[in-house]
Amino acid sequence: MTHAAFSVHPTPIGEALIVVTDEGLAHLEFLEGPAGDAVQRIGLLRHAVPVADAAATADVRTQLDEYFAGERRRFDLPLDLGVTTGFVRAALEAVTRIPFGQTASYAEIAIEAGSPGANRAVGSACARTPISLVIPAHRVVRSDGSIGEYGGHPERKRYLLDLEERVAAADPSGV
Numbered sequence: 001m002t003h004a005a006f007s008v009h010p011t012p013i014g015e016a017l018i019v020v021t022d023e024g025l026a027h028l029e030f031l032e033g034p035a036g037d038a039v040q041r042i043g044l045l046r047h048a049v050p051v052a053d054a055a056a057t058a059d060v061r062t063q064l065d066e067y068f069a070g071e072r073r074r075f076d077l078p079l080d081l082g083v084t085t086g087f088v089r090a091a092l093e094a095v096t097r098i099p100f101g102q103t104a105s106y107a108e109i110a111i112e113a114g115s116p117g118a119n120r121a122v123g124s125a126c127a128r129t130p131i132s133l134v135i136p137a138h139r140v141v142r143s144d145g146s147i148g149e150y151g152g153h154p155e156r157k158r159y160l161l162d163l164e165e166r167v168a169a170a171d172p173s174g175v
Contacts, residue, residue: 003021003022003048004019004020004021004026004042004043004046004048004049004050004051005019005020005021005050005051005052005053005056005057006018006019006020006027006035006039006042006050006051006052006053006057007052007053007054007056007057007061008031008035009057009060009061009064011030011064011068012068012159013030013153013156013159013160014030014031014156015030015031015035016028016029016030016031016064016132016133017029017030017031017035017038017039017042018057018060018061018064019039019042019046019050019057020056020057020060020080021046021048021080021082023078023079023080023082024077024078024079024080025060025077025078025079025080025131025134026042026046026079026080026082026083026130026131027042027130027131028060028130028131028132028133028134029130029132030132030151030153030156045083046082046083059077060077063075063076063077064133067133068163070163070166070167070170073100073101073164073167073168073174074100075134077134079131079134079135081130081131083130084129084130087113087114087115087118087121087125088121088124088125088128090113090114090115091109091110091113091118091121091122091125091126092125092126092129092131092135092137093113094109094112094113095109095125095126095129095135095136095137095139095140096135096136097112098136098139098140100136100164100167100168100174101164101165101167101168102139103139103140103141103161104139104140104141105119105140105141105142105143106119106120106122106123106126106140106141106142106143107119107122107143109122109140110122119143122140123140123148126140127149127151132151133160136160137150138150138156138157138160138161139161139164147161
């Protein structure tokens, strides 16, 4: 059984539940309800009940704060994608390659993931990513350029896209 630890961290778009394992960041989601419910659901999924441990999630919390402050463009964290397989994993890996401040369409990600035409499957993969933000599903948009729902919270997606656009415009060199 893999050790799992969690903490809840405030962000400008809501409370973030962070779960790490021995392999890396396993879950990052913005809470819709009590943290305990989400922790229990993740424990069942991973067959390991996460324990509260802020020290274990310190690197993730620091990088989140830097991202929201406009000081970080790329997360430097090991990821534990053990609960994702097949096309979902391929799609999420393709999403991680979208550069900061840019977007790609669901169709482009489907091609990148090796399944042209699997636009809806890409949308499902993005909606179900266990690692929100760090796997930048917010950078995936519809072919017509509209942003889509982002788990029922288009305002969060708009906030993240606007943040990245401002940061990229302020320092186009990307340093």
